[in-house]
Amino acid sequence: MANVCGLRTLKNEPVPLKSVEVQVDVQGHVASVSSTLQYENQESSPVEAVFIFPMESNATIYSFVARIGDVEIKAQVKEKEQAQEEYDDAVSSGQQAFLLEESDESSDVFRLSVGSLPPGQSASVTLSYVTELAVQADDALRFCLPAVLNPRYTPAGSKSLTAAGSGPQGESVPYTLSLGVHIYSPSTVQSVQSNCPLTPLEFLSQDNTEAKVSLSPGHKFDRDVELLLYYGQPHQPTAILEAGQPSAQPGSLMGDIVAMLSFYPEIPSIPSSQMTSKGEFIFVVDRSGSMDCPMNQSNYEQTRISSARDTLLLLLKSLPVGCYFNIYGFGSSFESYFPESVEYTQANMETAVQKVKSMQADMGGTEILQVLQDVYSKPCLPSRPRQLFVFTDGEVGNTKDVIDLVKRHALSHRCFTFGIGEGASSALVNGMAEGGSGHPQFITGAERLQPKVMQSLQFALQPVVEDISVKWNIPADISVTPLSPLPNVIFQNQRAILYFQLTGQSSGNISGSVSLHYTLDKKAVENTLTLNMKPKEDSSMLIHRLGARKAILTLEGERGEAGDKTGKERAVELSIQSGVSSSYTAFIAVNTENKQPIKGPLLRRNIQPMMFSAPPGRMMRFAAPAPQACFMKCSGSLPAAMFDSAPVPTAMMACSGPMPAPMFRGSGPVPAPIMASKKRCRGRMSPAMDAAPMAPAPEQDTPETKDPLLELISLQKVDGSWDLQPSLASIFGKKEEEVATALPGKPEFLSVWATVLAVLWLHGHKMDFKDEWQFVAAKAVAWIKAQSGADLTGFVAAGNSFLGLQVELQNFGLQE
Structure with a gap:
């Protein structure tokens, strides 16, 4: 069967967007980006092309230029409603027009409308923006070009740009992407890493402060393009004055x-001797259906929810003695492990660990607002600073409402956020962290979530x-x-x-x-x-644009005093003056050179970006009904036995082969959101896939591979110690009897012996993951030092001999 995923013309030809060319100039920790989109109308009628695309929420758009033949049209920033009216008037009268506007739902989603493109006509639009580069845990500067726009779950009664239609899978996107990066650094450029194939780094200066690199051809739009830039002196303070x-x-x-x-x-840094805290730690975990998606397209076994489970277990073991904690799971509804935050005791920790191990992505839609309202409704504990950790894939439609809620409670807590997987909303993840005086993290590609979470825990402490x-x-x-x-x-x-x-x-x-x-x-x-x-004199005025955007963000939402202008009015004025986009303004360009109106019926073409697809062979079943919307196209009939006791929604999937029957179980109507198998169906996830609880269909049993690091950490007690047991001994490659016999002291020191061995094993075998176990080891060392009567020097020497290691006392803190 033919692959009909994505948008096609009336003649089943690709949509009019032909290519995307991106040029990035990095100066220190600021990136200036120019992105050109090339259109061509291959149909016999005029076309209106609508392209919905993601951007980094911190991006500041300052220029928008359209080119039709030899005519160049520079767009102007105008109040949004005025710009929309001018665009509609131009298109309805047959004039060529261009409109670029920020989505009302989120600052990281934009809509570009290209109106009245004549038959056989080519056009290009170039938008330019500037953005600050975030510092990562390893001191790298992160640049991200979003190529994946996941459908955002939208609560009832709301509208969403991203749910307007389905997008194609990466390999079926009918347009190409080229990207070149030119780097100017105040210190040496050491390396550039990426989750996508790059050409070799080429140095352009003898002192290695200038370099360039490009994206290798053939990008398949199955991931965001992420670049990590490493400089010789990443922490060098700077001052830039721009005329x-x-x-x-x-x-x-x-x-x-x-x-x-x-x-x-x-x-x-927090020393191990101070690893006690009177803080309150609240963990809020997204358990919506989309969290069952893989972390990345190269590893379908590691899902977002499984990564969140492993990370929560690590966090529970890393919490400082003396704190309070609670865990929330949310989807269309929410639940908490305890009615209110509880003391970090062995019993409470074990209860939480058992619940975390059974956590699934089975709670439907991504409605984060209500769970946060419940968290904030609970009074803060006296003298216990509240630290909120939020884990989500960021597919939320009411982003601005969520951020406003966090900002209103900014004085009562700090909010640390983690965007998990490709396409996580940067507006949500960055906005919550900035509004809650915390720190955002993004985990994409083959990255492990745990090191970044541990960095945020270190910040919280x-x-x-x-x-x-x-x-x-x-x-x-x-x-x-x-x-x-x-x-x-x-x-x-x-x-x-x-x-x-x-x-x-x-x-x-x-x-x-x-x-x-x-x-x-x-x-x-x-x-x-x-x-x-x-x-400095710079015609592009990049520093001015960044400063203007910061001022506009501060003004947005402000209300003026009686007789004063509102924050909105002042934001619109500043946006128009600086040429910087805002939520209240839009870029509008009309081709006034074309005196002859374009005749013929105007065809609308929605050009969707790539949407994240389901793993091969992974089928989902749904336990509750959802809207019967038509999200996927099907080029052939679906087997009658595919649904049990449910009507079959029409036009659901773009199929390239038969699907197994029966695929669904249940007694209610089968919802439109379906996770399509990449092997059997060439469709993609529905924009409403979060609308109902789901669970993975039965798959072939495969032996579970346990991570020995996580296994060892899971055995640690709240006070930081380990008890000797068979599972701990097996991690050392020993039997319990062997470990007990090698004890270099009295039997009452068996737990000290087990704890020393655990710390030695971490240093001897898992130094590459020290960022993940540093707090676990710090608690263990503090506990060991508190045990009187034990010969710690002798224990470490005996442990090194027993495990075949050479870890020195000062390397892991047993020696003052």
Whole structure:
């Protein structure tokens, strides 16, 4: 049967989008991106092409240019409703028009409309944006070009751009992607890594501060394109001053100098001797149907929910003694393991571990708002700072409502977020973390979730930074206006970027200094940047654009006092003045050079990006009804025995072969959301796949491969110790009797012996995963040191001999 996935023309030909070309220029920790989309109408009638695509939520779009033949049309930023009306009027009158707008549901989804493209006509649109690069746990700078837009679960009564239709699988996307990256670094460029094949890194300067690299041809759109850039001095503080536009009014944002300050405050790590905490740790885990998808397209066995399970077990063992904790699971509904947060005791921990081991992606849709409302309705525990950890694949339709809720409770907690899998919403993951004074993490490709979660746990355990302020020491005739709010929290090895408008000087060097002040452990700390520089002139005004976007985000949602302009009005003014997009504005371009209206019926073509597909052979069954929408096309008949006791929805899947019967079990109507088998069906997941609880269909039994690291950690007790038991001995490659016989002391020290061996084994066999077990080992060491009467030096020497290792005392903390 023919593969009809994706959008086709009336003649069953590919949609009019032909190619996407992306050029990235990285200067330090800022990336400027130019993306060109090439269209061609191969039909006999005019076409309106609508392309819905993802972007990084932190991206600042500042330019949109359309080209038709020799005519170039530069779009203007206008208030959104006005731009939409102008576009509709132009298209209805037969004029060529282009409209680029941010989705109302989420800041990381955009819609590009190309109106009245004549038969045989080619057109291209180029959008340019700038973005800051996030710092990773290993000090890499992360750039992501989203290529996957997963359908967002939308609560009843709401609308969603991403649920408007199905997108094709990666291999069937009828357009190509090319990407080139030019890197300018203040220090040496050491390497560039990616989850996609790259050409070899080519250095363009003798000191290796300039380089370029490209995406290898043949990208199949089965993943976001992620680049990790490694510099020689990743924590170098910087100050950049950018001159204003000569044509802009002095005193306006675009007419004045804008400063971008990048600080790297030094926050000490938490020592093992202080591994006790009176904090409250709440873990909120997405258990919607989409969490049963694989982490990546190369490994279908590791699902998002299984990765979350393993990570939760690690977290439960890594929590500090003396804390309180609770765990929530959510989907269309939610549940908590305990009515309220409970003390971190052995019994409570064991209860939680058993529940985590049975956790499944069986709770339907991704409705995160209601579970957060329940969390925030519970009063915070006195003198126990609340730390919220949220795990989700980010397929949420009401993103802005969720972020607003987190912001309203920002003073009562810190929120750490984890976007799991390809296509996780950067707007949701970044927005919740920023609104909750926490830190976001993204886990894609073959990455392990555990190291990034442990980094966030380390952040949560850091001493609280208070009284954050910035002080300027510059000539008195220069006034300073902040464009971005000061951070509520500062983390170790994390960059703090601040933007300021400098009014009163337009040329010449600016001398002086600027310092970041804060209080840490009741001690005043100061980080200073020296200024002696002439503002740079840059026609693209990238620093101004970034500063404007920060100011716009602050204004969005603000309400002015009586008689003042609202935050929306001021945001629209600043957006139009700076040429930067916002949720209240849109880019509009109309081809006024074309005097002759385009005649003929206008055909609408929805061009969807790639959607994440199901693993080969993995079928899903649904336990509850859902809307009978038509999400997939079918080129042949479905077997009658495929459904049991349920009507068959029409036009559901694009099938390339027979599907097994019976595939579904149940007594109710079979919902439209179906996870299609890649082997038997060339369809894709339905946009509403989260709308009903689901469970994997029976598959062939395969022996479960246990991770010895997780096995060892799962055996640790709350106080940090291990008891000797057969399962622990087997990890060492020994029998329980052998371990007991080798005890270098009295029988009452058997647990000390087992714990020393466990710590030695971690250092001797799992040093590559130290980020994952550092807190487990710290608790163990603290417990060992508290045991009086044991010869710790002798225990370590005997343990090294017994396990065939050479781990020194100071390497794992048993020696002061």
